[in-house]
Amino acid sequence: MPTSKLYDIAIIGAGCVGSAIAQRLSKYDIKTILIEKESDVSMGATKANSGIIHQGYFTTKGSLKEKLCLRGNELIDEIGPKIGVEYERIGAIFCATNKIEHETLEGEYIKSQNRGVEVELITELSRIHEIEPQLNDNVITILHFPRAGIIIPFELTIALAEHAMINGVELNLEFEVVFIKRDTENDVFEIHSDDGKKIKAKTIINAAGIYSDKIARMVGLEDFIIIPRRGEYILFDKDSLPLKKIIFPTPTPASKGIVISKTVHGNFFIGPNATEIESKEGINTTSIGLNEIIAGARKIIKNLPFKKNITNFAGIRASTHQHDFIVEESSIPQFINVAGIDSPGLSSSLAIAEMVEQILKKKCGYKFIKKGDYIPTRNKQILLSDLSEKELSEKIKENPQWGQIICRCEQVTEAEIVEACNGPIPVKNTDMIKRRLRPGMGRCQGGFCLPKVMKIISREKDMILERVTKTGGKSFIVFRRTKLLSSEVIDKGDLL
Amino acid sequence: MENIDVVIIGGGPAGLAAALAAHDEGVSVAILERDHELGGILQQCIHNGFGLRYFKEELTGPEYAQRFINKIKESKINIFLNIMVMQITSEKVITTINPKNGVVHFKAKSIVLGMGCRERTRGAINIPGTRPAGIFPAGQAQRFINIEGYFPGKRVLILGSGDIGMIMARRCMMEGIKVVAVAEVLPYPSGLKRNQVQCLDDYGIPLYLRHTIIDIRGKERVEGVTIAGIDEKWRPIPGTEKTWDVDTILFSVGLIPENELSSNAGCKIASNGGPEVDEFLQTTVPGIFAAGNVLQVHDLVDFVTFEATRAGINAAKYAKDELTIKKDQKEVVYVKPGSDVGYVVPERICGIKNSKEPYGIEFSFRVKNPRQNIIAEIISKGKIIFKRKQKFVLPSEMIHLKVKLNPEDVGEEITINIIEQDSSINVIEKEMLEGS
Ligand SMILES: Cc1cc2nc3c(=O)[nH]c(=O)nc-3n(C[C@H](O)[C@H](O)[C@H](O)COP(=O)(O)OP(=O)(O)OC[C@H]3O[C@@H](n4cnc5c(N)ncnc54)[C@H](O)[C@@H]3O)c2cc1C
Numbered sequence A: 001m002p003t004s005k006l007y008d009i010a011i012i013g014a015g016c017v018g019s020a021i022a023q024r025l026s027k028y029d030i031k032t033i034l035i036e037k038e039s040d041v042s043m044g045a046t047k048a049n050s051g052i053i054h055q056g057y058f059t060t061k062g063s064l065k066e067k068l069c070l071r072g073n074e075l076i077d078e079i080g081p082k083i084g085v086e087y088e089r090i091g092a093i094f095c096a097t098n099k100i101e102h103e104t105l106e107g108e109y110i111k112s113q114n115r116g117v118e119v120e121l122i123t124e125l126s127r128i129h130e131i132e133p134q135l136n137d138n139v140i141t142i143l144h145f146p147r148a149g150i151i152i153p154f155e156l157t158i159a160l161a162e163h164a165m166i167n168g169v170e171l172n173l174e175f176e177v178v179f180i181k182r183d184t185e186n187d188v189f190e191i192h193s194d195d196g197k198k199i200k201a202k203t204i205i206n207a208a209g210i211y212s213d214k215i216a217r218m219v220g221l222e223d224f225i226i227i228p229r230r231g232e233y234i235l236f237d238k239d240s241l242p243l244k245k246i247i248f249p250t251p252t253p254a255s256k257g258i259v260i261s262k263t264v265h266g267n268f269f270i271g272p273n274a275t276e277i278e279s280k281e282g283i284n285t286t287s288i289g290l291n292e293i294i295a296g297a298r299k300i301i302k303n304l305p306f307k308k309n310i311t312n313f314a315g316i317r318a319s320t321h322q323h324d325f326i327v328e329e330s331s332i333p334q335f336i337n338v339a340g341i342d343s344p345g346l347s348s349s350l351a352i353a354e355m356v357e358q359i360l361k362k363k364c365g366y367k368f369i370k371k372g373d374y375i376p377t378r379n380k381q382i383l384l385s386d387l388s389e390k391e392l393s394e395k396i397k398e399n400p401q402w403g404q405i406i407c408r409c410e411q412v413t414e415a416e417i418v419e420a421c422n423g424p425i426p427v428k429n430t431d432m433i434k435r436r437l438r439p440g441m442g443r444c445q446g447g448f449c450l451p452k453v454m455k456i457i458s459r460e461k462d463m464i465l466e467r468v469t470k471t472g473g474k475s476f477i478v479f480r481r482t483k484l485l486s487s488e489v490i491d492k493g494d495l496l
Numbered sequence B: 001m002e003n004i005d006v007v008i009i010g011g012g013p014a015g016l017a018a019a020l021a022a023h024d025e026g027v028s029v030a031i032l033e034r035d036h037e038l039g040g041i042l043q044q045c046i047h048n049g050f051g052l053r054y055f056k057e058e059l060t061g062p063e064y065a066q067r068f069i070n071k072i073k074e075s076k077i078n079i080f081l082n083i084m085v086m087q088i089t090s091e092k093v094i095t096t097i098n099p100k101n102g103v104v105h106f107k108a109k110s111i112v113l114g115m116g117c118r119e120r121t122r123g124a125i126n127i128p129g130t131r132p133a134g135i136f137p138a139g140q141a142q143r144f145i146n147i148e149g150y151f152p153g154k155r156v157l158i159l160g161s162g163d164i165g166m167i168m169a170r171r172c173m174m175e176g177i178k179v180v181a182v183a184e185v186l187p188y189p190s191g192l193k194r195n196q197v198q199c200l201d202d203y204g205i206p207l208y209l210r211h212t213i214i215d216i217r218g219k220e221r222v223e224g225v226t227i228a229g230i231d232e233k234w235r236p237i238p239g240t241e242k243t244w245d246v247d248t249i250l251f252s253v254g255l256i257p258e259n260e261l262s263s264n265a266g267c268k269i270a271s272n273g274g275p276e277v278d279e280f281l282q283t284t285v286p287g288i289f290a291a292g293n294v295l296q297v298h299d300l301v302d303f304v305t306f307e308a309t310r311a312g313i314n315a316a317k318y319a320k321d322e323l324t325i326k327k328d329q330k331e332v333v334y335v336k337p338g339s340d341v342g343y344v345v346p347e348r349i350c351g352i353k354n355s356k357e358p359y360g361i362e363f364s365f366r367v368k369n370p371r372q373n374i375i376a377e378i379i380s381k382g383k384i385i386f387k388r389k390q391k392f393v394l395p396s397e398m399i400h401l402k403v404k405l406n407p408e409d410v411g412e413e414i415t416i417n418i419i420e421q422d423s424s425i426n427v428i429e430k431e432m433l434e435g436s
């Protein structure tokens, strides 16, 4: 077997957490690799969540969740603009409809003030409805956090991973870690994939989300287990409800409740519920769950625009019995666990990365030296919506693909898709294009653009259409040509 | 900026008929079509059944379209292909993009909207389960097979007994794709009777009425599906589940008029999803007309042609300043869908109050439930002003009423009702009592 390259640090899991760590470490002169089992980054919990930048509210005093969420909320202002990620601080409100709930909010108001967070408790009805006109009339108190915000989690994660790659971090996709061997003599870990590949690293950062307990067990650690808790959502069309705020009910000890929030792109969603499930792959939605979130949303807002919903989806939280994040060097030297990262993990991701950097420095002996050629920024891809008519005309003259609209709902051109196809992360399937540019995310859900996007991928990546998948693996979309010329041979039989 | 009298948005059957009709009125006409060819959705409808009313013969979709395309090619109508209309303003300035000429603006005297519709998706009807590859709107699967030339799957379940779903069931069987069943949430098929007979019965495909999908399985590609019967509140009935291993699910669960351009232009959108129009098929923005599936979802293309012909003539007249309607709100008569009527086109009548003689109007509407031995009646000022007996009505078949109404009989509002033949008197009496 050829000797494989030795890395300093291997990060397992390219969710927002793993990618944030990779981006943080990419400043330094060390060899880092980000390992991910799926065909793209951001395919775990990071793909399907509420996308809210929380502000420490309703966390336990002194917990890591409290500390890292507050810090993460600040760090986004520092890092977001540099890597070309859009977010909006539209503010969050928690709503009380009775006296007990009012008291809960009052309590949280005081706690939040102690945390030094900008917060307002409002009981004046006219102001409540001025702040969010869509609220039901039975809302008597709101707790307003003006600096909470919204972000698209996969856009953040793609940006973090790409920025890391620009600065030399390697990304190894479709590498499912199944086995880790400790070579104590040489102080290295051997990380093995399901298909016989091997990566060697001095340090492992376990950021594998719901599978972080499985990864930990591969080196003999049994100190935590992950309990998958599913959250389901319904997403609505753009402009179907003019929301101003992220709206929560008053949380109960069990959950933050059903949220109603707009997204950066102008859609809005309701969800999530919280159901403990057996399977870590259980990202299916259920009738019971969908009804539960509809009922929840109806409690706080007036007009749910039914008929305007465009899709439903679910994500899985990686909860633990500890009820707090685990971010520490484990009892195995050089093996760092970043686990139990359920909500507010997205908000905290940049701060978790900062904390991991400290652990590497203080506990693992890394003396970080800045790279001379570090590129501090990542440019966001130019989109049709960024261009004036004149600029667009210029672009079309240079490249006619700018004049070919592929997705009518989200208005995406062929030129944009071609550019994304050839971006730093190798694009292989239609969902990757969808997460980068949104064709297929609009009201027709790909009814119009899917065949067109498939053809572009097939052309740019030089593969036959039958090989183009939705999400990688065996998620083939079409399986054979209907008619063949006598000179043609069938591609290796059936794919399905 | 290109100045043109009448600009037609969309080159489907609606756009084609509107263009020809406007052209015959002697104005300059342009068709803007985003596809590389004219014909719209008909190009993928390679089955027959088109043209029985209009041409009195049975044609396939592409044949039907070609008859109009040929005429258009002989005419002076300007055809723009591969051009996407991005925006229409109430001043009738149209912004377009195309790969050859970039951003191009058109200024029209009048516009006919003919953008057609899009398919309702699985997400819009909240079907639970996983979200793997292999879930297609039926029309998209039709496109994959008939235009792109690819099999979208091998074993299929179809949800929804709309026309596209049933036609696709037959199409799949003909290509050797096994259709395990068609499930329909309603107690009756939602497409045309002839499609049920020719596409399902003839191929032995079971149709499960009052059933819906309660689960979809599979991580990468669809692996299975479970349907169940539903009760009157549309809740699944335990014990009625049926499960199949399939790799594909097609959704034929309705079409939605595509009106983002229209509403951005300021056109008011009616409850059926199409723009609100008057008897000239003019939207609430003067000089913008609508016809075809963008206005209301049609089951027969022939009626699209009839409707679009009217829109084209009126748009040309508007461009020539010959369409004089008083825009005074007092003159407007509103049309309301009454008992068992889903919606009515047109939603308002502008010319009747100024008319000296009986005024001709064409209504089209759909009933909410299948019924027998009914009367379609028009009521205004508490009186029946028109009635017609009909043996059968079905939600899948649009009803057309061509009537002449006396201006004096009509108040501020008229209502169209569907009632049973023998109870008609009672209903009217009841309504008169409630009204007083
Ligand atoms: C319903 C819901 C709502 C939420 N709402 C919010 C919110 O509004 N705000 C907020 O701050 N947080 C929210 N969260 C929490 C947030 O989504 C998560 O904390 C965050 O996404 C976790 O990121 P991660 O990188 O740790 O995990 P993940 O995104 O799950 O990433 C782990 C990665 O590891 C990979 N992996 C796993 N096993 C292996 C292996 N063997 N080999 C290689 N790779 C492997 C996975 O494929 C995955 O990509 C929500 C979570 C859920 C589920």
Ligand SMILES: Cc1cc2nc3c(=O)[nH]c(=O)nc-3n(C[C@H](O)[C@H](O)[C@H](O)COP(=O)(O)OP(=O)(O)OC[C@H]3O[C@@H](n4cnc5c(N)ncnc54)[C@H](O)[C@@H]3O)c2cc1C
Residues within 6 Å of the ligand: B009, B010, B011, B012, B013, B014, B015, B032, B033, B034, B035, B039, B040, B041, B042, B045, B048, B049, B050, B051, B083, B084, B085, B086, B114, B115, B116, B117, B139, B142, B163, B164, B167, B261, B291, B292, B293, B294, B297, B298, B299, B300, B301, B302, B304
């Ligand atoms: C699967 C199927 C089966 C059918 N079967 C039958 C049958 O057996 N018999 C029958 O009589 N009828 C049938 N019909 C009905 C009939 O074909 C339709 O009602 C008719 O095609 C609608 O015509 P349209 O012009 O309104 O829309 P479309 O045919 O959809 O045309 C709209 C056109 O507008 C273009 N367009 C849209 N937006 C823009 C834009 N922004 N810029 C530029 N161009 C744009 C589109 O590309 C398209 O070409 C069937 C329909 C379907 C879908």
